[in-house]
Amino acid sequence: MNPTPRFVQSIQANLRYWQQRITLADPVDISKLDREKENLYQAVQFGLCVASTQALATKLALDLFDLVDQGGYWQDWIPILEQAVHQTDVVNPLDAAKVRHRLGQLYRRQYRLDQACQEHEAALVIARQLADEFLIAEACLNLGLVYNEQRNYAKAGEMGLAALDGFTRTGADPYWMAHAYTLLGLVEQAFGHWATSQQYLAQTVALWQELVHPLELAKALLMLANTCLYNRQYQEAEPLYLEAEALLAGVHSEHDKIHLLISLGTLYANTRRLLDAEAAFRRADLAYLEETGQKYQLAVLLLNLGDVLLEQGKPEEAEPLLRLSLERFLELEERFNAGNVAGTLAAALFAQGDVAAARHYYAQAIQFLDQFPEMAFARHLRQKFAAALSQT
């Protein structure tokens, strides 16, 4: 490849054009540029291939992140950001750290948690070399979010506090504070410290309200509602879900809508509104999850739908969904949820009279759940499945 100077100039002009369009676009509703996603992708793709335009292309890729993230175009953009990381590492360490964070976030979206962790750790190394306190705080936040997904809640909490401290000391934008509070709220939620979780998440909600950011506000309300749900405050949870749903109706983020439907369905299932629960789960776009490679969310949705069908006395309909869910969680090496699904699948099999298969899956479920002695919910499930096994 040996592009002419004239073509390189056009690549540059193209990047500048899209950069300007992005800058002029409303940051809260960047999805208006969604119809140009192919042109934007092509602009960055060409730009990264030429040394003199790599910096511009990297900047555009960074600024496009919200569009990519909200649109769920993670699979398409991971190779682009991998290329950008490779090219910027030596030339511009600060940009390299930023790109690594965005790449790590996309890996996390795809549940490639080890790779996500590696990227954020590499960014943390750069941040320390640069003695950039803000960048260190951002690395702590991102690492904390990965540890949270890995169910390493103690480390996630440490990182959340470190991030909050860093953002406070550097006088960071409330945007970052909101994210730090979110992480802390999630960690407390996992520990079952409901009141503390609600406090953190209420701060997050207040900040997003202040920043007038409908999508982030909806996500925060969803997490706050989840804390209420897990604490069996169903009456408090439902209006929060519905408020989040109304906000999400006006934004372009399919995966957040799915996340909400899963939570709302869970609320209905917990309050024995099984038909409403089934309807909510069925409204979630499973095909979209498959197409965008969101295996984790897909597996969760299949588990929940299978569970609610089982509750309605339809074990034959639930079984294939639960088998698919188990398959996905095992692929992801997500043992806690694999244990949860295996136990539910065992119940579906038992209800159909297949006692031998049911015993096998109950035993498998207990084996998986034994690996999470610190998790209250894991202990609860283990006890439930062990009791069921003894009755088979």
Add this chain to the structure above:
Amino acid sequence: MESFPELEGEAWGAAVQRALRSWRKSSPGRESPLDFLCLVRQLVDQSGLTPHQATKRILSECLEELESQDAQAAEVLHRRFVKGDTLAKVGFDTGLGEFAVSRVQAAAIDQLAACIAARERALRRTMARALESDLPPPSYEQLFGLDEAQNQLRSQILSPHEPWLIAITGIGGIGKTSLADRVTRQTLAACRFSRVFWLRMEPGGMGVARGTPKFTSEKLLADLGERLGLGVAERLTPAARESRIRSLLKECPTLVVIDNLEESEDINELLPKLRYLADPSKFILTTRSRPDGQTAVFSYTLGELSLADAVALVRYQARALGQMSLAAASAADIERIYTVTGGNPLALKLVVGLADRLSLTDVLDELARGQINKTDQMYHHIYERAWTALSPDAQTLLQAMPLVSRSTGGDLAQLQAISELPAEAALPAVDELVRRNLLESRGTIWERRYGIHRLTETFLNTVITGWLGDAS
């Protein structure tokens, strides 16, 4: 005006007469001799009438219309078929006599048939116009040498039976998309389909890493689902979505055009899936590769133009570009172009586009000296000459066009930005490139977007920009 043979001649008159005869049948059933008419189907769909009831309503309205034009003819038909009087009674009552009434009746049926046909034609035109608005604008104004192809394809598409899958195959630039567009428009007026979808499959861009046959078929299903307005509730699993798409295509006959299927793997993977979705809906595919024969497909291979058609195309194109001397050139002179381009429409158009700047003798001599055997080599030479004949502004814009997505195209603002041309120069450059068939103009009258043909992109990337090779 479109021709509708089923609305003309003796068979049509006989169908109307059968419909009149069934007016007074005590147990006529639900069917009607005219149930192939859009007029009947529309009434059935909108008013919930049976085809028989709908036919009676149409006949009644047309009898009223006939009355205003020829009261005697209308009265004879009314008494004969609505009241059920015999010829003898009508002849006696009217004083015309039985024989004369018989002649009046025959003429009146013809008049009535003409009235129904006129209404049917008007309705079909209206429906076709509505469906045409779902198609992308055509990239041609007139087609040459495709009459036989159009006839063959049209009859296959309109057939109520197989083939359900129709492939138009041929090399790049031969006119597959234009032919598909033309036959699609022609068939819409025949009322065979209630919907039409045009799906363009573009390789490259986002998802290129997933550019596998499986991805192509998933993308097709996603696009179809979107066009059919499937809500998320109906998209729970790919299998459920596919099944829902199938039932929607079964309920409502739809013509689906899948344009630009590049790879043979794509088409062979897709065909069984399309066959599952088809009947009564039909699929038209344009592709370079012939299907492998494992699934039943009517395959039409589009060949090069005959000399006579090539001459007609060159003259037409030359007139459109204001090159009157070329338009008036002798067939023998134009044959020289044909000899070099081999009757490939895109190549012919590109050469004509060159003729106002360059001596045609020079262009053709150079192309001939290249001893071009393969189509891609021929295009390479033609594009080279087309490039040198462009104004500097048009060159500047064209060389930047590989940056614009082929699937969505780019708007004028993007084209101006990538070419860095001042506003007053950008539009003339676009116009020049469109006139020379180097830029495709798409979109609606409210929003124009521009892209380039894949062959143009290949030439630019390999020869002009140096993107895929050393720049010259």
